[in-house]
Amino acid sequence: MTRRAIFDNKLLPYVLVAPQLAITLVFFFWPAGQAIYQSLFRQDPFGLRTEFVWFENFAHVLGDPAYRGAVGITVLFSGAVIGVALLTGLLLAVTADQQIRGAGVYTTLLMWPYAVAPAVAAALWLFIFHPAIGIVGRVLVRMGLHWDFSLNGVHAVILIIIAAAWKQVSYNFIFFLAGLQSIPKSVLEAASVDGAGGRHRFWKIVFPLLSPTTFFLLLVNVIYAFFDTFGVIHALTRGGPGKATETLIYKVYVDGVVNLDLGGSSAQSVILLLVVVTLTAIQFRYVERRVHY
Amino acid sequence: MGALRRTHWLAHLVLIAGVATFVFPVYMAIIGSTHDLGTIARGELSLRPGPHAIENYTRAWESGQGERVRGTPVRRMMTNSLIMALTIATGKIAISILSAFAVAFFAFPLRMFFFWMIFVTLMLPVEVRIIPTYKVVSDLGMINTVPGLTIPLIASATATLIFRQFFLTVPDEMVDAAKIDGAGPMRFFWSILMPLSSTTIAALFVILFIYGWNQYLWPLLITTRSELNTVVIGITKMIGTSDAQTDWQLIMATAVMAMLPPVAVMILMQRWFVKGLTETEK
Numbered sequence: 001m002t003r004r005a006i007f008d009n010k011l012l013p014y015v016l017v018a019p020q021l022a023i024t025l026v027f028f029f030w031p032a033g034q035a036i037y038q039s040l041f042r043q044d045p046f047g048l049r050t051e052f053v054w055f056e057n058f059a060h061v062l063g064d065p066a067y068r069g070a071v072g073i074t075v076l077f078s079g080a081v082i083g084v085a086l087l088t089g090l091l092l093a094v095t096a097d098q099q100i101r102g103a104g105v106y107t108t109l110l111m112w113p114y115a116v117a118p119a120v121a122a123a124l125w126l127f128i129f130h131p132a133i134g135i136v137g138r139v140l141v142r143m144g145l146h147w148d149f150s151l152n153g154v155h156a157v158i159l160i161i162i163a164a165a166w167k168q169v170s171y172n173f174i175f176f177l178a179g180l181q182s183i184p185k186s187v188l189e190a191a192s193v194d195g196a197g198g199r200h201r202f203w204k205i206v207f208p209l210l211s212p213t214t215f216f217l218l219l220v221n222v223i224y225a226f227f228d229t230f231g232v233i234h235a236l237t238r239g240g241p242g243k244a245t246e247t248l249i250y251k252v253y254v255d256g257v258v259n260l261d262l263g264g265s266s267a268q269s270v271i272l273l274l275v276v277v278t279l280t281a282i283q284f285r286y287v288e289r290r291v292h293y
Numbered sequence: 294m295g296a297l298r299r300t301h302w303l304a305h306l307v308l309i310a311g312v313a314t315f316v317f318p319v320y321m322a323i324i325g326s327t328h329d330l331g332t333i334a335r336g337e338l339s340l341r342p343g344p345h346a347i348e349n350y351t352r353a354w355e356s357g358q359g360e361r362v363r364g365t366p367v368r369r370m371m372t373n374s375l376i377m378a379l380t381i382a383t384g385k386i387a388i389s390i391l392s393a394f395a396v397a398f399f400a401f402p403l404r405m406f407f408f409w410m411i412f413v414t415l416m417l418p419v420e421v422r423i424i425p426t427y428k429v430v431s432d433l434g435m436i437n438t439v440p441g442l443t444i445p446l447i448a449s450a451t452a453t454l455i456f457r458q459f460f461l462t463v464p465d466e467m468v469d470a471a472k473i474d475g476a477g478p479m480r481f482f483w484s485i486l487m488p489l490s491s492t493t494i495a496a497l498f499v500i501l502f503i504y505g506w507n508q509y510l511w512p513l514l515i516t517t518r519s520e521l522n523t524v525v526i527g528i529t530k531m532i533g534t535s536d537a538q539t540d541w542q543l544i545m546a547t548a549v550m551a552m553l554p555p556v557a558v559m560i561l562m563q564r565w566f567v568k569g570l571t572e573t574e575k
Contacts, residue, residue, distance in 0.1 A: 006400050006468070007478040016395035017407050019388040020448065027445040028414050031425035038425065088311070095307045106308045108563060113315050115555035117507035117525045123532060123548050124318035127325055133333050133541060135321060135340070170315070174567060231509035235529040256424040257514065265424050273422070 032273065038266035057267035066243060067251065067268070074247040077161060078225035084165040085221060086214070089172025094202070096173075097180040107177065114170040118163075119231035125163040126236055149237065153244025156237045160245055163236060164229045171224075172217050179213035180206065219283050223276070248272060319552070325545035326350065333541045345542065353546040357527070364531050367547050370524040373516075374506055375554065377443055377523055381505030382498050384447040390490065393456030394482055398468070408457075414450045427514050437518050446511060452497055455569075459493050460486070496569020499562045503555045524551040 042053045061067050096106050113121070129137045131148045140147035149155040183206060191201050230249050233239060239246035239254060246254065252272065256265030325333060328343035357364030395401075396408050426445055435441030463486070471481045512523045522530065528551060531544045559566055 006398055007472075007481075009399065009478055010401070012478060013395040013399035013401045013404070016399075017392040020392035020411060020453065021407060023388065023444060023448040024411060024414055027426055027429060028422070028448055029410075031422045031429050034425035034428065035422055091307065092311045095304045095311075098301075098304050100301050100304050106312065108560060109312045110308070110315065111563070111567075112556045112559060115503045115507075115559040116552050117509065117555070119509050119525050119529055120507075120548050120551050121318070123528050123544065124322050126532065127541065127545060128318055128321055133336050133338065135338060138336050166315070166318070169311075178567065231507075231525070231529075234509070234513070235532060252423065253510070262424065269422055269424065 035266045035269045035273065038262055039270045040263075042263045053263070057263045058271070061264055061267045061271070066246075069243060070246050070248050070251045073157070073243075073245065074226065077157060077164075077229075077245075077247055078222060080161045081165045081168065081225045081229070082218070082221040084161070085168035085172050086217060088165075088169045089217075090176050090214075092169070092173045093176030093180055094206075096177060110173050111170050113167050114174065116167055117231065118167060118228055119235040121167045122160075122163045122232040122235035125159065125166065129159055129162075149241075151241055153241055156241060156245050160229070160232050160236055164225065164232045168221060168224055172221070175213055175217055176210065179210045183209050216283070219279055222279060226272070226275070319549075322545045322548050325541055326549055328542055330540055330542055349542045349546045350550070353543045353550070357531075357543070357547070364543070364547075365519045365522050365527055367524060367527070367550055369520060370522050370527040371550065371554070373521055374523040374525065374551070376439060377508065377512070378502045378505035378554075380439070380443040381446050381508075382501035384443065385449040385452050385501050386494055386497055388447060389449055389452035390456050390494075393453050393460055394486065396453075397457050397460035398478065398481075411448075411450050411453050414448060423510060423514065430515065436515055437521055439521075442512060442515050442521070443505075446505070446508065449501075452501070455493060455497065456490065459490060463489065492565060493569065495562060495565040499558055499566040500569055502558050506555045527551075 039057050040052060040054060041050045042057065092110055096103055096110065116124075126134075128134045129140075129147075129149065131137045131141050131150075137147055146152070147155060149159045187205060187209075188201060191205055196204065226247070227249050229247070230253065233245055233247060233250050234253075237245040239250050248268065249272065252265055252268045255261045255268065259265075324340065324342055325338065326349050327346040328338060329345045332338060332343060352358070353364075353367045355366055355368065357366045357370075392407075392411065396404060430436060430441045430445060433441070435444075467485060468481065471485060476484065506523075507525060508523070509525055512526050516522055516526065519530075524547065528544060528547050531547065532539060
């Protein structure tokens with residue numbers, strides 16, 4: 001889409017895009033290129049020798065049981081976080097969309113966790129679920145559950161899911177509520193006149209009309225669960241106990257920053273890059289379709 | 294009428310349960326920040342506030358030093374967070390509005406190429422290219438500096454797209470009128486486009502301020518000197534091994550203070566925030 005009325009300066013537009021382009025080139029394209037380049041080389045741990053190894057790093061990463069483990073954990077963790085955050089967000093939005101007293105107050109009270117940093121959310125939940133001092137953790141221990149997320153991998157996964165989902169619910173709530181409020185009231189009234197009950201109205205009319213919002217949120221939540229939850233994991237479990245909470249992004253960090261395996265870490269970065277590019281492409285196709293919708 | 298009232302009760306119940314789930318962890322953090330370490334470490338924390346609030350907050354704010362924690366003063370870390378959030382938010386808005394202006398109001402040979410270059414960076418979080426980006430920043434000598442902390446996060450496809458989308462809705466007649474009055478492009482930009490964009494700018498500011506304040510992985514890598522730590526990083530450093538003997542009362546006081554600025558910005562600017570978030574991120 002272009003506009004008819006435009007300015008005809010020759011040099012000015014280049015000056016205007018220059019800052020954005022410079023930062024994009026230096027801090028985006030150059031590092032992305034470096035990641036691809038490094039993923040094709042192997043470096044000895046002292047950085048003395050580098051050797052071109054084609055796709056050996058990728059083969060090594062994909063064949064590594066630890067990497068497959070991280071894929072499994074990421075899928076489980078993301079699936080749980082996205083499921084909990086989307087369903088709770090939808091339930092709250094549908095409820096708050098009704099004509100009830102104080103709906104505006106509820107909306108404000110349900111929105112603010114969006115502004116809390118994932119790592120801070122992690123600290124709050126840690127304080128509650130700590131087996132020795134936490135108000136819930138102590139109860140779980142007294143109930144004889146042997147609750148200890150620093151020793152039990154399952155407990156650790158549950159804790160990071162709670163901390164990560166808690167914050168994301170409000171994001172989904174905001175979008176679902178906006179989606180619901182954009183549905184014309186006349187459509188719902190027409191359905192009521194035709195005798196459609198509440199549940200019927202929701203599944204046959206509201207839910208299909210919400211599907212663009214749901215689809216958009218699904219993609220954004222995948223990005224959140226894959227990448228933004230790094231802070232939650234770093235603050236709570238550091239990938240442990242063992243490798244129980246080591247997600248893909250956490251493994252990139254551990255292999256690159258802690259273990260200094262640049263080739264392997266870069267190969268993992270490139271794989272994640274491909275995942276995100278695919279998601280962006282899907283989103284873009286969907287945005288295109290919506291324009292014509 | 295009876296059935297209607299029953300669904301209302303149910304609705305209030307669901308919403309109150311939701312609010313309670315959101316508030317509970319923060320309430321416990323506030324309670325935790327009002328007790329002394331002994332009470333917390335013995336596992337005697339109750340649901341009622343204790344008498345040590347002023348002492349804990351003052352200590353966290355001024356020194357950050359507990360019995361176990363060798364922290365940085367929260368005052369220092371909050372300043373760092375504020376500098377980072379403000380630089381990222383204003384920087385992103387500034388460079389995005391300029392490039393969107395160029396893409397929307399000028400015809401030049403490489404226009405679509407540039408647009409796509411910016412567009413490709415959409416949704417690619419810094420986390421994905423973390424190690425190579427770190428190396429670039431390190432090669433440029435920007436480790437442990439404010440520019441190193443902020444500039445790599447300033448490139449923003451999202452903000453550019455949002456401004457472009459908005460600019461395309463500005464009627465052609467306005468541009469024509471400005472031209473007839475003899476206004477050049479920059480005059481048009483400052484006198485007409487900027488005032489028209491104020492709502493979009495406000496909405497983006499809230500979103501980007503929160504984004505900047507809550508950054509984690511990047512500051513963790515770039516700031517190895519504790520004087521440059523942001524408050525979000527500071528909390529995790531204080532937790533350390535998550536031992537029961539950690540100075541929990543100070544950590545919780547710090548957490549409460551770390552939440553305040555982004556939550557306050559969001560609530561105070563709620564109207565713009567919701568509009569900006571839902572109308573633009575699609």
